Amino acid sequence: MPIRILSGSVGFALAAMLALPLSAEPVSLPDDPEAKGRAIAEETDRRNKGFGDSRASMHMILENAYGETSTRELRSMTLEKPNPNEGDWTLNVFDKPRDVDGTALLTHARILDPDDQWMYLPAVKRVKRISSVNKSGPFMGSEFAFEDFSSTEIDKYGYKWLRDEACPEPVADRTCHVTERTPLYEHSGYTRQIAWTDTTDYQPRKIEYYDRKDELLKTLSMTDYNLHQGKFWRAHDLYMQNVVTGKSTRLTWESFEFGTGLTQNDFSTNALQRAR
Amino acid sequence: MRSTHMLAGAAAFAALATAAAADPLDIRVRGYVEPELQAFIESGNVSGQRRWNASVATEVSFESFWDNSNQWIVVKPFARLDLRDGNRSHADMREAKYARAIDNWEFRIGIDKVFWGVTEAVHLVDIINQSDFVESIDGEEKLGQPMVMVSTVQEFGTLTGYLLPFFRERTFPGRKGRPAFDIPVDDKQTLYESGAEERHVDFALRYANTFDIWDVGVGYFQGTNRNPLLLPGLDGGGNPVLVPFYAQARRVSTDVQATSGAWLYKFEGFWQEQLNAQHLQATGGIEYTFYGIFDTPSDVGLVAEYVWDDRGANPQNPFANDAFLALRWTPNDAASTAVLAGTTVDLDTQALGFSIEAERRFGDDFFVSLEGRFFANVPRTDPLFSYSDDSFLQLRIARYF
Numbered sequence: 005m006p007i008r009i010l011s012g013s014v015g016f017a018l019a020a021m022l023a024l025p026l027s028a029e030p031v032s033l034p035d036d037p038e039a040k041g042r043a044i045a046e047e048t049d050r051r052n053k054g055f056g057d058s059r060a061s062m063h064m065i066l067e068n069a070y071g072e073t074s075t076r077e078l079r080s081m082t083l084e085k086p087n088p089n090e091g092d093w094t095l096n097v098f099d100k101p102r103d104v105d106g107t108a109l110l111t112h113a114r115i116l117d118p119d120d121q122w123m124y125l126p127a128v129k130r131v132k133r134i135s136s137v138n139k140s141g142p143f144m145g146s147e148f149a150f151e152d153f154s155s156t157e158i159d160k161y162g163y164k165w166l167r168d169e170a171c172p173e174p175v176a177d178r179t180c181h182v183t184e185r186t187p188l189y190e191h192s193g194y195t196r197q198i199a200w201t202d203t204t205d206y207q208p209r210k211i212e213y214y215d216r217k218d219e220l221l222k223t224l225s226m227t228d229y230n231l232h233q234g235k236f237w238r239a240h241d242l243y244m245q246n247v248v249t250g251k252s253t254r255l256t257w258e259s260f261e262f263g264t265g266l267t268q269n270d271f272s273t274n275a276l277q278r279a280r
Numbered sequence: 281m282r283s284t285h286m287l288a289g290a291a292a293f294a295a296l297a298t299a300a301a302a303d304p305l306d307i308r309v310r311g312y313v314e315p316e317l318q319a320f321i322e323s324g325n326v327s328g329q330r331r332w333n334a335s336v337a338t339e340v341s342f343e344s345f346w347d348n349s350n351q352w353i354v355v356k357p358f359a360r361l362d363l364r365d366g367n368r369s370h371a372d373m374r375e376a377k378y379a380r381a382i383d384n385w386e387f388r389i390g391i392d393k394v395f396w397g398v399t400e401a402v403h404l405v406d407i408i409n410q411s412d413f414v415e416s417i418d419g420e421e422k423l424g425q426p427m428v429m430v431s432t433v434q435e436f437g438t439l440t441g442y443l444l445p446f447f448r449e450r451t452f453p454g455r456k457g458r459p460a461f462d463i464p465v466d467d468k469q470t471l472y473e474s475g476a477e478e479r480h481v482d483f484a485l486r487y488a489n490t491f492d493i494w495d496v497g498v499g500y501f502q503g504t505n506r507n508p509l510l511l512p513g514l515d516g517g518g519n520p521v522l523v524p525f526y527a528q529a530r531r532v533s534t535d536v537q538a539t540s541g542a543w544l545y546k547f548e549g550f551w552q553e554q555l556n557a558q559h560l561q562a563t564g565g566i567e568y569t570f571y572g573i574f575d576t577p578s579d580v581g582l583v584a585e586y587v588w589d590d591r592g593a594n595p596q597n598p599f600a601n602d603a604f605l606a607l608r609w610t611p612n613d614a615a616s617t618a619v620l621a622g623t624t625v626d627l628d629t630q631a632l633g634f635s636i637e638a639e640r641r642f643g644d645d646f647f648v649s650l651e652g653r654f655f656a657n658v659p660r661t662d663p664l665f666s667y668s669d670d671s672f673l674q675l676r677i678a679r680y681f
Contacts, residue, residue, distance in 0.1 A: 066614050074614050075644060101616075102680035103647040105310055118541065120490070128420060130395040133495045133539050138571045141579065145614035193572070216575075265348075269384050272433050273490070278352065278381060 041163030041183040048206045049158055055236050057266035058082045061259045066146050069250035076144050083271050093271040097279045108276045115159050116189050124276035131273050140193025147244040147253040161185040172210045179203045207237050222246050233262050311340035314678040321671040328456040335362040350381045365457035368414040374424045384433045391424035398537040398546045399563050401585045401604035405533035405548045407501045410448040423448045437489030444482035447504045459670035466521035473527045480504050497535045505529040529554040542569050560590040581608040593628045598663040601627045615640040631658040647678045
């Protein structure tokens with residue numbers, strides 16, 4: 005079997021993106037647009053702290069401009085690193101397409117430096133350290149780039165609050181903070197992103213991605229939020245539309261489990277071969 | 281068909297291991313069936329060799345994980361049926377193992393496959409498994425190896441010990457097989473340095489760790505060398521044959537990779553003592569990837585490596601002073617298209633090898649790969665001279681299930 009190369013940064017954590025308290029407690033935000041934008045991101049991050057570790061299954065449907073589809077399935081494990089200077093650790097194991105069954109990707113995320121990343125190729129039983137600078141490359145041929153998955157550590161971006169307005173459908177009755185964030189890490193494919201954050205739960209509802217020419221490239225809609233462990237919100241449906249090519253990818257998460265007892269041993273290069 | 285005793289043993293083992301499992305097993309079955317067509321550019325210079333060949337291969341994996349994925353059994357038989365070559369029609373148990381993880385320890389018993397190393401062109405330090413040479417002459421297809429393995433992840437790194445109680449002979453093509461040596465290998469006359477022959481118990485140890493951008497491995501191996509010496513001999517009919525001789529070897533190896541941005545720097549080398557002689561071999565090079573070329577999702581990767589043997593040009597090793605250059609193109613599309621083109625130059629003999637591999641997925645379950653290998657300018661003195669009339673194109677269509 006020839007070796008298929010897949011590289012880049014896939015921190016499937018979705019970690020800091022998703023969280024929320026039970027009651028809509030008022031959050032006091034500074035007035036300065038930049039400080040306010042960062043404070044919104046910090047609040048989102050705060051509400052996801054302490055999840056420890058999680059497991060989930062992901063299903064992706066890729067659709068091209070002619071309506072032809074293909075499917076991807078993988079299982080994801082995440083270990084939260086409480087130290088804010090360290091990124092979370094993730095391990096993703098592919099089930100489909102079947103020709104990549106058992107292929108696994110281990111990521112030890114960093115904040116601004118390139119992540120440490122290893123790939124396991126089951127046909128040749130080989131663990132390969134790979135380059136992780138391919139931030140803007142497509143993940144598994146989908147409309148999601150590697151950087152769209154990497155855990156949204158606060159210091160990866162600069163922020164600017166733009167305005168408050170009605171949230172996008174299906175929660176148009178709520179108010180959203182609209183914030184511009186600028187990637188600070190190297191090799192990003194974006195000049196900026198615009199994020200709609202729900203003021204009731206501080207969860208993101210929509211993100212627009214602007215390419216290197218500062219033109220709108222993609223739109224991500226996050227819906228079907230579920231509360232886990234009474235504390236942690238996760239969007240189970242993420243729909244990415246490429247407005248330039250007409251292609252789209254729907255990503256759905258299921259079987260979330262938290263506090264499953266994963267340790268650093270489960271995120272070693274040895275563990276890549278037994279990840280199930 | 282060969283290796284049937286291995287299959288029987290493994291099946292018995294699998295039944296035993298299954299019976300030993302406490303929980304009712306949830307067995308996951310996956311695999312592929314892959315027809316293959318080969319076309320050779322030139323007529324073979326051995327009678328019986330044809331310009332084209334057809335075969336079909338299948339591999340099925342039975343997997344079961346339980347105890348929160350801390351115990352598992354994998355059984356993975358492989359078989360190929362070849363139209364021309366009886367030696368290439370073969371079956372092998374690629375894996376049949378029971379494994380268990382306890383905290384930072386892992387134990388495995390049974391038949392398994394292990395890879396050591398970092399480079400792309402040749403795999404010098406990879407020693408645990410024997411090459412399934414009838415499958416591919418690049419040495420990347422391996423036979424299952426019976427073993428007991430113990431591994432532990434500690435602060436100081438990962439330490440793994442291997443006990444290898446049974447030796448697997450390398451597979452070689454038969455008289456009608458291609459690509460093949462002009463003088464066939466006769467494995468009915470296989471010779472061993474050790475009186476225990478294939479029952480000599482081999483032993484290996486490996487240390488591996490990551491230091492920031494550095495991934496470092498150190499290995500030790502003591503036992504039957506996987507790489508045979510091929511001695512001239514005669515078969516029962518008085519025809520010239522090559523007789524494999526497996527010597528006892530002691531080997532210390534290291535493999536190092538540095539990963540810095542889009543650059544990978546790689547080195548592998550070993551010191552080996554065998555038949556009262558010592559020698560060194562090494563390989564190393566770089567890999568660089570241009571990501572997102574011309575504002576498209578495409579990546580282009582460049583691999584350049586060099587291989588060295590301190591014995592100089594010698595009949596045991598075709599890669600004693602060779603350079604490799606390869607280009608990999610991946611458009612990152614939904615079909616996982618990839619094209620890899622490479623060239624090998626023997627800097628002593630100026631012999632040239634070219635290879636091209638193109639592959640993509642069709643639908644969700646079909647994977648098609650087209651491979652070409654071409655040899656040019658190979659002088660009679662080069663160990664690869666036998667292949668110089670064996671340039672070929674190969675099409676494989678795998679159906680996964």
